[in-house]
Amino acid sequence: MTSKQKKTLVRIVVASALTVALMILRPENRWLALGLYLIPYLIAGYDILRKAAKGIAHRQPFDECFLMAVATIGAFALGEYTEGAAVMIFYQIGELFQSYAVGKSRRSIAELMDIRPDVARRRLEDGTLKEVDPDEVEIGSEIVVNPGEKIPIDGEVLAGEARLDTAALTGESVPRTVRTGDTVPSGCICLDGVLRIRTTREFGESTASRILELVENASSRKSRSEAFISRFARVYTPAVCIGAAALAILPPVIRLLMGQPADWMDWIYRALTFLVISCPCALVISIPLSFFAGLGVASRHGVLIKGANYLETLAGTDTVVFDKTGTMTRGVFEVAGIHHSAVPDRYTLRVAAHAERHSTHPIAASIRAAYGEALDEAAIGEVRELPGRGVQADVDGKTVLVGSERLMQDRGIACVPCSHAGTVVHVAEEERYLGHILISDQLKPGAAEAVASLRGLGVRRIVMLTGDREESAREIADTLGVDELHSGLLPDGKVTEVERLLKDSRGALAFVGDGINDAPVLSRADVGIAMGGLGSDAAIEAADVVLMDDDPRKLATGIRLARKCMRIVKENIWFSIGVKLLCLALGALGLASMWLAIFADVGVMVLAVLNAVRILLDRGSKKETT
Amino acid sequence: MKKSYKIEVDCANCARKMEEEANATPGVQEAVVNFMLLKMNVTFEEGADAKAVMRAVRDNCKRVEDDCEIYL
Numbered sequence: 105m106t107s108k109q110k111k112t113l114v115r116i117v118v119a120s121a122l123t124v125a126l127m128i129l130r131p132e133n134r135w136l137a138l139g140l141y142l143i144p145y146l147i148a149g150y151d152i153l154r155k156a157a158k159g160i161a162h163r164q165p166f167d168e169c170f171l172m173a174v175a176t177i178g179a180f181a182l183g184e185y186t187e188g189a190a191v192m193i194f195y196q197i198g199e200l201f202q203s204y205a206v207g208k209s210r211r212s213i214a215e216l217m218d219i220r221p222d223v224a225r226r227r228l229e230d231g232t233l234k235e236v237d238p239d240e241v242e243i244g245s246e247i248v249v250n251p252g253e254k255i256p257i258d259g260e261v262l263a264g265e266a267r268l269d270t271a272a273l274t275g276e277s278v279p280r281t282v283r284t285g286d287t288v289p290s291g292c293i294c295l296d297g298v299l300r301i302r303t304t305r306e307f308g309e310s311t312a313s314r315i316l317e318l319v320e321n322a323s324s325r326k327s328r329s330e331a332f333i334s335r336f337a338r339v340y341t342p343a344v345c346i347g348a349a350a351l352a353i354l355p356p357v358i359r360l361l362m363g364q365p366a367d368w369m370d371w372i373y374r375a376l377t378f379l380v381i382s383c384p385c386a387l388v389i390s391i392p393l394s395f396f397a398g399l400g401v402a403s404r405h406g407v408l409i410k411g412a413n414y415l416e417t418l419a420g421t422d423t424v425v426f427d428k429t430g431t432m433t434r435g436v437f438e439v440a441g442i443h444h445s446a447v448p449d450r451y452t453l454r455v456a457a458h459a460e461r462h463s464t465h466p467i468a469a470s471i472r473a474a475y476g477e478a479l480d481e482a483a484i485g486e487v488r489e490l491p492g493r494g495v496q497a498d499v500d501g502k503t504v505l506v507g508s509e510r511l512m513q514d515r516g517i518a519c520v521p522c523s524h525a526g527t528v529v530h531v532a533e534e535e536r537y538l539g540h541i542l543i544s545d546q547l548k549p550g551a552a553e554a555v556a557s558l559r560g561l562g563v564r565r566i567v568m569l570t571g572d573r574e575e576s577a578r579e580i581a582d583t584l585g586v587d588e589l590h591s592g593l594l595p596d597g598k599v600t601e602v603e604r605l606l607k608d609s610r611g612a613l614a615f616v617g618d619g620i621n622d623a624p625v626l627s628r629a630d631v632g633i634a635m636g637g638l639g640s641d642a643a644i645e646a647a648d649v650v651l652m653d654d655d656p657r658k659l660a661t662g663i664r665l666a667r668k669c670m671r672i673v674k675e676n677i678w679f680s681i682g683v684k685l686l687c688l689a690l691g692a693l694g695l696a697s698m699w700l701a702i703f704a705d706v707g708v709m710v711l712a713v714l715n716a717v718r719i720l721l722d723r724g725s726k727k728e729t730t
Numbered sequence: 731m732k733k734s735y736k737i738e739v740d741c742a743n744c745a746r747k748m749e750e751e752a753n754a755t756p757g758v759q760e761a762v763v764n765f766m767l768l769k770m771n772v773t774f775e776e777g778a779d780a781k782a783v784m785r786a787v788r789d790n791c792k793r794v795e796d797d798c799e800i801y802l
Contacts, residue, residue: 334746337746
């Protein structure tokens with residue numbers, strides 16, 4: 105608690121004690137009672153009265169302080185001393201609670217996003233270390249990170265090996281191992297080992313700073329719900345005040361005209377209860393607080409949502425369109441299998457790897473990677489590239505052919521076509537068919553699970569787009585279980601396809617891509633989601649939502665959290681407005697005392713605030729944490 | 731031109747009122763108050779003198795909410 109809050113707390117305690125004492129003692133004399141009750145009243149509310157006076161001086165009559173002042177002074181005037189004092193005390197309790205709760209959630213969300221490094225340990229030329237402000241470290245400086253410390257600035261490991269905890273950035277709990285030559289993002293915690301890092305960016309441009317900036321700006325982009333509440337609050341308070349004035353004057357006048365007793369006191373009391381209910385604070389505080397908490401929790405799970413408005417749209421997703429390569433698949437080619445081998449697989453792989461020794465083609469690279477061992481240069485003889493066909497090479501003195509089906513047909517070698525999707529490389533040695541190597545883009549672990557969880561969340565339509573041929577994409581589409589597949593699309597074809605789907609979708613359409621070459625599609629969709637934000641600035645720039653790591657399952661996590669947050673927002677809106685309207689109605693009928701009015705004001709606010717921060721307790725569903 | 735200012739304000743409704751006042755101040759194209767972060771992001775109109783405009787914004791905000799503060 106701040107000193108200001110402590111002071112308010114002391115005032116509340118003293119004023120409450122005095123009021124309770126007076127309620128027990130019940131001073132007989134009216135004037136004595138008034139005098140005594142004024143003591144706790146003033147202790148609790150002197151600042152409110154002062155602010156109310158200033159509000160009138162500035163011609164800003166409709167503020168809460170003014171309303172509270174009028175309501176409580178009115179209660180005193182009617183002889184309801186206890187209620188006058190109690191209303192003021194409860195109002196202060198409400199204010200104190202709000203300021204405490206807001207401060208607390210501000211801090212706990214700041215802790216969630218605790219990736220801002222305090223110092224950088226810079227290594228000087230003579231080898232000594234100096235602690236400096238990360239802001240002062242220039243690009244290309246050498247810094248040292250010890251176990252347990254945060255990496256302050258993006259860079260490249262010069263020496264050392266360590267496991268990194270990236271949880272604060274990606275929500276991923278399994279540590280990532282880095283070695284010499286690897287790039288490391290700032291904001292990760294070095295768990296063991298000492299890393300010497302050459303910085304590749306300035307502090308302000310580093311991952312940690314950029315993410316923090318993004319998260320901070322996110323809550324400044326207001327959602328439709330916030331705009332609605334803002335508009336509501338603008339008319340609500342004046343409307344209730346006018347209602348109160350009408351309630352105090354009209355019924356008694358009408359009664360007088362009808363020849364009945366006016367009951368001025370009763371109607372004025374009802375009007376005063378109106379004023380107590382009129383403060384819009386419960387509404388106004390709980391909505392941004394809910395969004396703030398929702399955005400904070402999502403980023404803790406590695407889902408960066410760039411604005412409350414996007415969170416709102418994400419919650420309404422009913423169509424998910426994703427790009428195949430880099431989203432559901434790794435986007436790198438790997439040897440998926442060696443089939444129909446007449447010789448051991450390893451032999452086929454060795455021959456192919458050696459024949460492809462000098463090729464820079466990614467397919468060749470994946471074959472060499474699958475072989476894994478160092479190549480025996482002495483084994484390779486003459487190599488001839490056959491454009492569009494493959495390669496002919498001498499390996500171990502034997503003529504080897506590696507390439508497409510056409511190459512085999514040209515040479516009259518019978519080959520077996522492959523039934524799987526991917527690129528097929530046939531291998532022959534001395535006119536003898538050795539078998540073929542299947543190279544395909546591998547599905548990411550959890551990709552099928554991701555699609556299943558989306559369906560579990562009630563996403564109506566899941567569509568996969570790809571530039572690849574139908575045959576190679578179909579198998580993946582079937583494994584994942586998507587509803588539709590559109591293949592062979594050029595980049596602008598993807599935009600057209602998304603536009604067509606946009607027309608069909610009832611809710612929002614989310615497009616998920618790797619953020620590198622699908623920027624136009626990302627911006628065309630209702631929500632553009634990019635994967636693998638960690639390490640890709642392009643993805644962070646282009647998308648509305650960024651999944652920090654490469655895990656497609658985070659998509660469902662994001663949608664689930666967005667929905668939960670929106671449910672809380674809606675609960676708060678309707679609960680607060682509902683209770684207030686109900687109490688207004690009861691107050692007008694004379695059924696609500698000022699005590700109920702105080703509940704409608706302070707109680708509703710407390711409940712709304714507690715409901716808003718409920719999302720901070722979200723630990724994720726079991727599926728997501730594995 | 732865009733600038734961000736640190737603010738001090740106690741209640742959410744007061745923050746909303748500050749935002750209204752800031753938006754109504756000449757020279758301000760758009761002002762967004764972020765109550766949770768206690769920040770005011772202001773986009774100034776072209777050619778506006780940010781310092782002078784912000785002094786006016788602060789005066790206007792103080793008029794509606796006595797307790798608030800904008801750190802210029």
